[in-house]
Amino acid sequence: MNIILVSNRLTKTRSVSLRGWQITLLLMLLSGLMLGAAMTLQYLLVRFAPEGSNDEIRVLLSKVQNDEQQKQQFYMHSSLDAMAVRVGQMQAQVQRLDALGARLAKLTGMKPEEFQFAKPPAQGGPLVIPTSQEMSENGLEQQLDRLGHVVNDRSDKLLALETMLLQNQLSRKLLPSIPPVHEGFYSSNFGWRIDPFTGQNAMHEGVDFVADAGTPIYASAGGVVAYASMHPQYGNMVEIDHGNDIITRYAHTSKLFVKVGQVVRRGEKIAEVGSTGRSTGNHLHFEVRYKGIAQNPVRFLEKAAS
Numbered sequence: 001m002n003i004i005l006v007s008n009r010l011t012k013t014r015s016v017s018l019r020g021w022q023i024t025l026l027l028m029l030l031s032g033l034m035l036g037a038a039m040t041l042q043y044l045l046v047r048f049a050p051e052g053s054n055d056e057i058r059v060l061l062s063k064v065q066n067d068e069q070q071k072q073q074f075y076m077h078s079s080l081d082a083m084a085v086r087v088g089q090m091q092a093q094v095q096r097l098d099a100l101g102a103r104l105a106k107l108t109g110m111k112p113e114e115f116q117f118a119k120p121p122a123q124g125g126p127l128v129i130p131t132s133q134e135m136s137e138n139g140l141e142q143q144l145d146r147l148g149h150v151v152n153d154r155s156d157k158l159l160a161l162e163t164m165l166l167q168n169q170l171s172r173k174l175l176p177s178i179p180p181v182h183e184g185f186y187s188s189n190f191g192w193r194i195d196p197f198t199g200q201n202a203m204h205e206g207v208d209f210v211a212d213a214g215t216p217i218y219a220s221a222g223g224v225v226a227y228a229s230m231h232p233q234y235g236n237m238v239e240i241d242h243g244n245d246i247i248t249r250y251a252h253t254s255k256l257f258v259k260v261g262q263v264v265r266r267g268e269k270i271a272e273v274g275s276t277g278r279s280t281g282n283h284l285h286f287e288v289r290y291k292g293i294a295q296n297p298v299r300f301l302e303k304a305a306s
Contacts, residue, residue, distance in 0.1 A: 086144050093151045100158050174242045176220035176300040180250060180286050184211030190296040196280050205294035206287035213254055213282045215273040220248050225262045235277020238270050251285035252277050
């Protein structure tokens with residue numbers, strides 16, 4: 001930088017050249033002088049100002065400090081209120097998880113005393129004093145965020161597990177699982193046998209339960225009635241569709257208590273034992289078919305019993 005000096009006393013102009021470090025030094029010197037002058041002026045105002053002016057300055061400074069403290073307290077209370085809301089939300093989520101856990105324990109057959117969700121788990125151990133500093137407000141908020149994500153994740157997974165358990169339970173209810181009669185005994189099993197009318201070897205596609213006329217017949221599983229009428233060979237017959245290509249048949253009955261399209265539950269009375277159709281006496285002919293192919297009903301009943 002070149003500075004040109006012009007004066008009436010000087011016959012010639014003079015120029016002064018300043019380098020970069022000299023300019024920087026000059027600016028720092030000027031800044032220091034201005035700062036020192038400001039501090040000196042502030043000191044003089046406080047030190048030598050009239051007594052009333054000192055009081056006014058002190059009141060002004062006190063007001064500024066009070067305003068700053070009120071702002072800090074407001075921010076702190078706002079943060080605490082926000083955290084309290086988060087904690088309340090998490091407590092509600094934990095209560096829902098407790099209820100969900102109790103339902104899952106019931107679905108899986110666990111004993112209530114094994115999983116007491118309403119009580120905190122037993123804890124203990126030696127006291128270890130932490131060496132780290134206390135958790136800051138930001139650190140606590142981050143921990144709450146992480147814990148909230150974990151609770152939501154666990155809730156989603158437990159709900160998915162409950163859905164699967166309910167589906168499995170529903171599927172079991174839709175499988176032939178209980179004997180259609182509570183009284184009686186097998187008189188003819190599933191498989192090849194000598195036909196009682198022709199005396200020839202023939203396939204018996206169900207099992208026969210010998211019982212007195214009028215003995216109640218119950219649905220072996222829940223489903224929809226697909227047939228309820230007289231059949232030339234089965235006599236009075238009820239056919240129930242259980243879904244998944246599984247049906248059951250109840251033949252040779254004396255009375256029918258259901259209609260086509262009716263939804264029945266497992267264990268519901270649907271008919272009474274008789275000897276209608278191609279029959280030699282009072283009994284129930286019970287069939288289980290999968291995709292139209294006859295299956296051994298005993299296997300379903302034994303699997304359910306085990």
